[in-house]
Amino acid sequence: MRRRDKLRTKKEITNVAGEEFLKQGFLEASTIRIAERAEVAHGTIFFHFPTKADLIIACLYERLGKLAIKLDLRSRKTTNIRYLCRIFLDGIEKNSAFYSRLIKDLPLLPIEIQRMVFASLSAFSVHFVKVIKKAQDTGKVRKFQPKIAVFYLFGMVNYLYSYKQLLGTDKLRRKDKEEIIDFFINSLKK
Amino acid sequence: MQDQQSQKSCIVCGMPLLKDEDYPEGADQNSTDWCKHCGSKDGLKSYSEAVTGMSGFMQHTQGMSEEEAQKAAKQVIDNCPAVKSGRMKKDE
Numbered sequence: 001m002r003r004r005d006k007l008r009t010k011k012e013i014t015n016v017a018g019e020e021f022l023k024q025g026f027l028e029a030s031t032i033r034i035a036e037r038a039e040v041a042h043g044t045i046f047f048h049f050p051t052k053a054d055l056i057i058a059c060l061y062e063r064l065g066k067l068a069i070k071l072d073l074r075s076r077k078t079t080n081i082r083y084l085c086r087i088f089l090d091g092i093e094k095n096s097a098f099y100s101r102l103i104k105d106l107p108l109l110p111i112e113i114q115r116m117v118f119a120s121l122s123a124f125s126v127h128f129v130k131v132i133k134k135a136q137d138t139g140k141v142r143k144f145q146p147k148i149a150v151f152y153l154f155g156m157v158n159y160l161y162s163y164k165q166l167l168g169t170d171k172l173r174r175k176d177k178e179e180i181i182d183f184f185i186n187s188l189k190k
Numbered sequence: 191m192q193d194q195q196s197q198k199s200c201i202v203c204g205m206p207l208l209k210d211e212d213y214p215e216g217a218d219q220n221s222t223d224w225c226k227h228c229g230s231k232d233g234l235k236s237y238s239e240a241v242t243g244m245s246g247f248m249q250h251t252q253g254m255s256e257e258e259a260q261k262a263a264k265q266v267i268d269n270c271p272a273v274k275s276g277r278m279k280k281d282e
């Protein structure tokens with residue numbers, strides 16, 4: 001096979017795999033079905049991705065990388081905690097189905113994949129921590145380790161999105177987003 | 191919204207390199223492929239410095255314990271383009 005064909009096949013496999021992971025879950029999705037839908041032999045998948053974990057990583061890398069870069073770029077422009085919370089919530093909201101699947105399946109995936117996901121998301125939390133520190137220095141926010149605020153922000157978002165269907169999160173966030181942010185910000189204040 | 195498809199990013203930590211301020215002091219997009227956290231204008235940090243730096247970063251931004259942050263940092267650095275291409279040598 002020529003190099004360009006190989007690249008095209010690889011891309012097609014990751015595209016289809018991405019859809020199947022989203023629909024069926026990272027653990028449940030079948031590589032046989034992915035091969036069928038991508039119209040390649042089952043072995044071709046493993047030629048490009050030696051293990052299913054490699055395929056998951058390739059798919060995650062693409063989706064998460066894009067999300068992380070967007071969050072990073074938007075966050076650079078602000079020193080406002082409220083605005084940062086909005087950037088994060090809006091970023092997740094735009095990737096609602098993907099994030100919900102990720103957050104449900106991640107604890108069951110290999111630790112190497114968990115680390116990779118957290119490393120990507122730190123592209124956002126780095127700004128969040130910086131802004132909190134600054135607000136602490138100017139006396140607007142109480143003194144605490146900024147990472148504690150990260151636990152609460154991610155914890156809250158992950159609750160909303162791991163129970164997306166049960167809670168009806170897509171509807172909730174439209175109605176309650178600002179109140180959720182208000183509550184969070186008030187808890188940081190002196 | 192602008193498209194960020196063909197964006198340059200740090201060959202160690204993957205941070206997007208958008209502006210001169212993202213590069214080490216005295217360097218810019220024409221001189222280095224790494225960010226200000228991963229080296230100076232004269233070269234990359236050593237492998238162990240890079241791991242320590244990223245470990246601290248993970249502890250602060252994600253709240254990982256020191257031990258777990260160390261493992262995560264090692265994993266990220268071991269798989270980064272700088273190490274894979276041999277530009278950053280693992281000192282073990």
Ligand SMILES: [Zn+2]
Pocket residue numbers: 200201202203204205224225226227228
């Ligand atoms: Zn870097």
